[in-house]
Amino acid sequence: MSNDGSSSGPIVVIGSVNMDLVCRTPAIPKPGETVLGNDFLTIPGGKGANQAVAAAKLAGRGTEVHMIARVGEDDFGQRLLNGLVQHGVKTDFVTITEGVASGVAMILVDRKGENSIVVTPGANARLTPRDIDAASDVIRGASAVVLQLEIPLDTVRHAVAICRTHGVHVILDPAPVPPRAFPRALYGVDVFTPNQTEAEQLLGLERPKRVMRKRVEDPKQIAADLLSRGPRAVVLKLGPKGSLGASDGGGFELGRPYKVKVVDTTAAGDAFTAGLAVARSESLGLRESLRFANAAGALTCTSFGAQPALPARAAVDQLIKRSARG
Numbered sequence: 001m002s003n004d005g006s007s008s009g010p011i012v013v014i015g016s017v018n019m020d021l022v023c024r025t026p027a028i029p030k031p032g033e034t035v036l037g038n039d040f041l042t043i044p045g046g047k048g049a050n051q052a053v054a055a056a057k058l059a060g061r062g063t064e065v066h067m068i069a070r071v072g073e074d075d076f077g078q079r080l081l082n083g084l085v086q087h088g089v090k091t092d093f094v095t096i097t098e099g100v101a102s103g104v105a106m107i108l109v110d111r112k113g114e115n116s117i118v119v120t121p122g123a124n125a126r127l128t129p130r131d132i133d134a135a136s137d138v139i140r141g142a143s144a145v146v147l148q149l150e151i152p153l154d155t156v157r158h159a160v161a162i163c164r165t166h167g168v169h170v171i172l173d174p175a176p177v178p179p180r181a182f183p184r185a186l187y188g189v190d191v192f193t194p195n196q197t198e199a200e201q202l203l204g205l206e207r208p209k210r211v212m213r214k215r216v217e218d219p220k221q222i223a224a225d226l227l228s229r230g231p232r233a234v235v236l237k238l239g240p241k242g243s244l245g246a247s248d249g250g251g252f253e254l255g256r257p258y259k260v261k262v263v264d265t266t267a268a269g270d271a272f273t274a275g276l277a278v279a280r281s282e283s284l285g286l287r288e289s290l291r292f293a294n295a296a297g298a299l300t301c302t303s304f305g306a307q308p309a310l311p312a313r314a315a316v317d318q319l320i321k322r323s324a325r326g
Helices: 047-058 075-087 123-126 130-135 136-140 154-167 195-202 219-227 268-281 286-300 315-326
Strands: 012-015 020-022 038-047 067-073 088-095 103-109 116-120 144-147 171-172 233-237 243-247 251-255
Touching: 012 268, 020 067, 020 123, 038 047, 038 067, 038 075, 038 103, 038 243, 038 251, 047 067, 047 075, 047 144, 047 268, 047 286, 047 315, 067 075, 067 123, 067 130, 067 171, 075 088, 088 130, 103 123, 130 154, 144 154, 144 268, 154 171, 195 219, 195 233, 219 233, 219 243, 233 268, 233 286, 243 286, 251 286, 286 315
Parallel strands: 012 067, 012 144, 020 103, 067 088, 144 171
Antiparallel strands: 020 038, 103 116, 233 243, 243 251
16 A cells, blocks of 8 residues: 555554543642542543554444453453453454553543553553564555554554555554653654644643733644654644644644533544544545544544544434524
């Protein structure tokens, strides 16, 4: 397969699978503060699994979604694996790792739907380049490969290299941003899709903690600066402001937001990224891809939890049509 716009084959997601331990609370506690939560839930999550499930729910009939990942040899691991299967994700390359716990994410969600997350990788940290090699046949035939950074960077780098060798379209969601230097090789993807905070971290534009006034950076300049580092396209996730796409030689494209009632933003970015992969598999242009991905992300915000909130294709198509009429 080549990078000429053709897009046959499955969507392959390489990444993390976590059990989300979710507590809703009126406000995120400050350091040293104790607050009472409203309830506690265990919900399947992980950026990789969320994106795989979202892609499976959004993809057209006949488009397979494969997951390459690791879960632990524990109750969470079995639940996570079963959840992927129930949503139609192919799990031939999801490995149960003996003697290791599954990854977990501890998530606090406040009354405005904003969240604070701590991730413990568990089995996700054991995903190796050898696991990628074992799935090389399905990767070579993919219409899009989606990656994030909740697995080892060496594994991500290896997967990107395989995709580049075989001309496979790669979408990288660079989250969480590594605490040390970002590997230059990871910019060499087809679509680089951080949110604005992650983009500013990558460019060294973080606001100093002592500065009270919020610094406003130009998304177009941020996208252009990231584009200069090597990706063929940059798509910035701008939350309630929608998204911004930039490609080498193609200028900028604004993806306008959809107005929805926000309940929980936890998996909105994952739904957006999955929407880009599905759009690629259907050969949509940048404008249509942003419109589709924005709708998927917006609808995810209207429900609580990660995977339970991910929308079906019919709901996304309906939102796009309704907005076009309005």
